[in-house]
Amino acid sequence: MTAPDCPFRGLDSLWIQVAGLSCNLRCAHCFNAxxxxxxxxxxxxxxxxxxxxxxxxxxxxRDIVFTGGEPFLHPEMVEIAGDTLSRFPATILTNGTLLIGRIVERLAAAARDSIYSLEVRISLDAPTEEDNDRIRGKGSFERALAGAACLAEAGFLPIVTAVQFRGESDPVALEEVEILLRSRGIRKPRVKFLPAFRMGREAERSGGYGEDDRVTTEMLELPGAEQLLCSTARVATSRGVWVCPILVNERGGWMGGTLSESFRPFPLAYGACSTCFRHGAVCANAATAVREE
Ligand code: SF4
Ligand code: SF4
Known part of the structure; x- marks a missing residue:
């Protein structure tokens, strides 16, 4: 089957793999290992x-997204955030475990000095310590929650992202995460569920994708296909530019040495593309829940 091309519609979001693939955690589902x-x-x-x-x-x-690995392993992440906020809105995707007071205070100061917004997204995969730490490692639950609480105290509205293991849009899981966040002093919980990509370590856990897990030409003609991240984003790394954050560790995802070289359509030949397609614009910041107490 020939893979259909996702058209490139122009670069709205630049993702920057600022810390490479270095992370202080070793989550069982990490799609870029x-x-x-x-x-x-x-x-x-x-x-x-x-x-x-x-x-x-x-x-x-239009906006910059920092990812890794873990961005806050970078010794100059706060300064880099400041440089960015003088020119663009920014989002940092973090596991939250390194967000201690001193770093958060400096981050908040950089955000206050900017006319642009800074969003921080923290990963937490389950509303209980036992379930979360089974996937993300011992101690990660409490440290991520402490990071989220620290951000909230400094005036941020952290977005908590959870990989969806219990079925799509599970209202029970959503409410549980909201209750948990409120109990830790986060008055406006913002929760976003992400699908699990059966790649990297998650492929070892779940068996990866089958031959039929592919995007077809007919699927690409359906409404919503234009929201795929690869149509408006690229990822810059120390090893060149890649089509999207999900395929950063895949040889076929490499698009060139510079941003402009990467501005071309991309054939959706990967099993992961079928996950993106089924779940829509999986990487946008829009949270699934924002409710005030
Ligand atoms: S999922 Fe995120 S926090 Fe976990 S190992 Fe991968 S990059 Fe690190
Ligand atoms: S994995 Fe998703 S974002 Fe990446 S190329 Fe495939 S459809 Fe596009």
Whole structure:
């Protein structure tokens, strides 16, 4: 079967894999197999990021998303966030476990000094310590919640993202996560569920994708296909530019050495593309729940 091309509609979001694939956790479902000591993709320097921001400005990027690995393993993450916020709105995707008071205070100061917004997304996969730590590692539940509470105290409205293991839009899981966050002082819980991508370590856990898990030409003609991240985003890393954060560790996801080289359609030939397609725009910030007490 020939894979249909996802058209490239222009670069709205530039994702920056600022810490490479280095992470202080080693989650069982990590689709890019990040972890402690993973040096496959070195971190970007502050100067590298500034050059990317220059290029992003020239091509009309609207917002920047920092990802990893774990961005806060980067020794200059706060400074990089400050550089970015002087020019773009930004989002940082983090596991939250390194968000201690001093870092959060400096991050809040950078956000206060900017006319642009800074969103912080924290990953937490279950509303109980036992279930979460089974996937994300011992101690990660309490440390992530402490990070989220610290952000809330500093005036952020952290978005908590959970990988969906209990079925799509599970209202029970959603309510449980909201209750948990409120109990930790987060008055406006914002929760976003993400699908599990059967890649990286998650492929070992779940068996990966089958031959039939593919996007077809007919599927791509349905409404909503234009929301696929690969139509408006790219990921910059120390190893060049990749089509999307999900395929960063896949050889076929590499698009070129510079942003402009990556501006072309991409054939949706991966099982992961079928997950994106079924779940819509999985990476946007819009939270599934924002309710005030
Ligand atoms: S899922 Fe996130 S926190 Fe977990 S190992 Fe991967 S990059 Fe690190
Ligand atoms: S994995 Fe998702 S975002 Fe990446 S190329 Fe496939 S459809 Fe696009």
């Amino acid at each position: 990040s972890g402690p000591g993973n040096r496959e993709m070195p971190a970007l320097s502050r100067i590298d990021v500034r050059s990317l921001l220059d290029e992003a400005e020239t091509v009309g990027v």
